Amino acid sequence: MCQPSNNPFKDIQQNRDDLLAGVTTAVAYSGFRQGQHPDRGNRAVNPSEEEKLEDLQILARNQNFGLIRLYDSQENPKAVLRIIKDNNIKIKVKLGIWLEAEISNHEGCPWLDEPIPADIFKKNKDKNRKEIDRGIHLANAYQDIVVAVTVGNVALVEAFAQKDLEVAALIHARTIESTEISTNTSTPDELKKKTLKSIRSSIRRQVVYVAFATASILMVPLLAMQLTGEVNWSLFDFIIMGILLFGTGLTYVLISRLSDSIAYRAAVGVAVVAGLLLIWINLAVGIIGSENNPANQLYIVVLIVGIIGACIARLRPLAMARTLFVTALAQLLVPMIAMLIWRPSLENAPGIIGVFILNAFFAALFIVSGKLFRHAGTNDLPAE
Numbered sequence: 001m002c003q004p005s006n007n008p009f010k011d012i013q014q015n016r017d018d019l020l021a022g023v024t025t026a027v028a029y030s031g032f033r034q035g036q037h038p039d040r041g042n043r044a045v046n047p048s049e050e051e052k053l054e055d056l057q058i059l060a061r062n063q064n065f066g067l068i069r070l071y072d073s074q075e076n077p078k079a080v081l082r083i084i085k086d087n088n089i090k091i092k093v094k095l096g097i098w099l100e101a102e103i104s105n106h107e108g109c110p111w112l113d114e115p116i117p118a119d120i121f122k123k124n125k126d127k128n129r130k131e132i133d134r135g136i137h138l139a140n141a142y143q144d145i146v147v148a149v150t151v152g153n154v155a156l157v158e159a160f161a162q163k164d165l166e167v168a169a170l171i172h173a174r175t176i177e178s179t180e181i182s183t184n185t186s187t188p189d190e191l192k193k194k195t196l197k198s199i200r201s202s203i204r205r206q207v208v209y210v211a212f213a214t215a216s217i218l219m220v221p222l223l224a225m226q227l228t229g230e231v232n233w234s235l236f237d238f239i240i241m242g243i244l245l246f247g248t249g250l251t252y253v254l255i256s257r258l259s260d261s262i263a264y265r266a267a268v269g270v271a272v273v274a275g276l277l278l279i280w281i282n283l284a285v286g287i288i289g290s291e292n293n294p295a296n297q298l299y300i301v302v303l304i305v306g307i308i309g310a311c312i313a314r315l316r317p318l319a320m321a322r323t324l325f326v327t328a329l330a331q332l333l334v335p336m337i338a339m340l341i342w343r344p345s346l347e348n349a350p351g352i353i354g355v356f357i358l359n360a361f362f363a364a365l366f367i368v369s370g371k372l373f374r375h376a377g378t379n380d381l382p383a384e
Contacts (some may be wrong), residue, residue: 021092021147022317022377026067031055031076039074046076053083060089067091069150072098073134081142094148097135100124203254210249217245240283248276255315259376264317267372271324274365275303287358288338295342298334305330306366317377324370328363335359 020026030038031047038044047055059065068091070077077095084091101116102124132151139146218238224231233241252272256265278299281287288295309323335355 018316020094021067023066023092025063025065026069026094027059027065028071029055029059029068029080030071031080038072038076044074044076046079049079049083052076052080053087056080056083056087056089056091060091063090065091067094067147069094069096071096073131073138074098078134078138081138081145084145085142091145092147093142093145094150095135095139095146097131097149097151099128099131099152102128206253207250210246210253213249214242214245218242241280244276244279248272258315259317261317261376263372264376267317267320267324267369267376270365270369270372271306274362274369275306277365278303278362281358288335288342288355293342295334295338298337299331302327302330302334317373321370321374321377324366324373328366328370331359331363331366 031052032038032045033047033051036045036047038046059068068080070080070093073095081093081095083089084093102121135149135151139149218241221231221233221241222238225233252268255272256268259265282296282299286293286296287299306323306327309326310320313319313323335352338355339352
């Protein structure tokens with residue numbers, strides 16, 4: 001089969017990791033048929049439930065489209081989201097928040113001949129506040145369906161551009177609910193303060209949860225020490241284990257919230273648990289010989305490979321999958337390198353076979369994590 005020697009779109013093709021929800025085919029959808037229209041001041045005439053269901057089933061049939069864009073957050077999009085969820089339709093949604101003018105651009109807009117009256121601005125501010133609240137509510141209510149939000153229509157004036165980013169941040173944080181309706185729209189500075197306050201509050205809650213879980217786990221060896229002499233932890237042991245548990249838990253909650261995908265969260269969980277066990281076993285007894293064997297320092301390189309790879313991948317699922325596969329390979333190389341340099345130390349417990357089995361176990365965990373990341377990044381892609 002002949003292949004074109006020059007691809008004119010090569011320079012503008014997107015990397016699969018950069019696709020919204022990993023979807024390659026998307027379409028804008030309103031659902032309005034002849035005689036139907038949205039509410040633009042003259043009340044809406046919306047499609048029926050049956051018409052919307054028929055449209056969505058056609059769009060999703062044979063994975064035609066995996067993503068649709070809606071234009072606002074009023075009754076019609078609300079019904080579309082409900083129908084998608086109730087009928088388990090395999091479509092993601094880019095939700096819209098429709099904003100009316102709050103400043104007059106009559107000097108730069110070809111279809112405005114005179115300034116917009118001040119009383120219109122006041123009404124628009126109230127309408128925009130309600131529309132933003134509706135969008136936030138729907139985005140939070142349908143987190144497994146809504147993957148992005150467009151604030152405003154095709155383009156926004158500069159005064160709204162910053163607000164677009166602030167509202168998007170509020171929704172992405174998943175920590176804001178519909179606010180009390182006000183006749184005044186928040187300024188960009190106010191929205192920025194609300195965003196930072198919301199994010200900080202969410203992070204503080206997560207830190208408290210992780211700290212509580214860490215303390216609860218540390219109570220187990222503390223209680224065991226009161227019941228038997230075989231458990232003998234020093235203060236240093238508690239401090240080190242506390243740091244490991246708290247750091248692992250915090251890493252998980254902060255990274256896993258980047259996606260609603262169960263596969264993505266499971267992948268993060270497997271990876272951080274594998275890292276925790278690798279550090280803990282090395283500090284406690286060592287994998288190769290004793291914990292003082294210099295060969296065990298090679299596992300620091302394994303962790304560095306994973307951390308650097310995650311930074312390069314920017315935590316994107318498909319790139320993270322590749323990172324975990326490379327980390328697994330690095331894990332398997334450790335006993336081979338140790339045999340070349342520290343062969344006598346491998347004769348000690350757990351022995352050569354035991355060392356290879358332990359390394360294979362950790363490599364398997366990293367591979368499982370990589371497969372889960374790959375599933376999270378490809379499960380929404382249409383068949384090729």
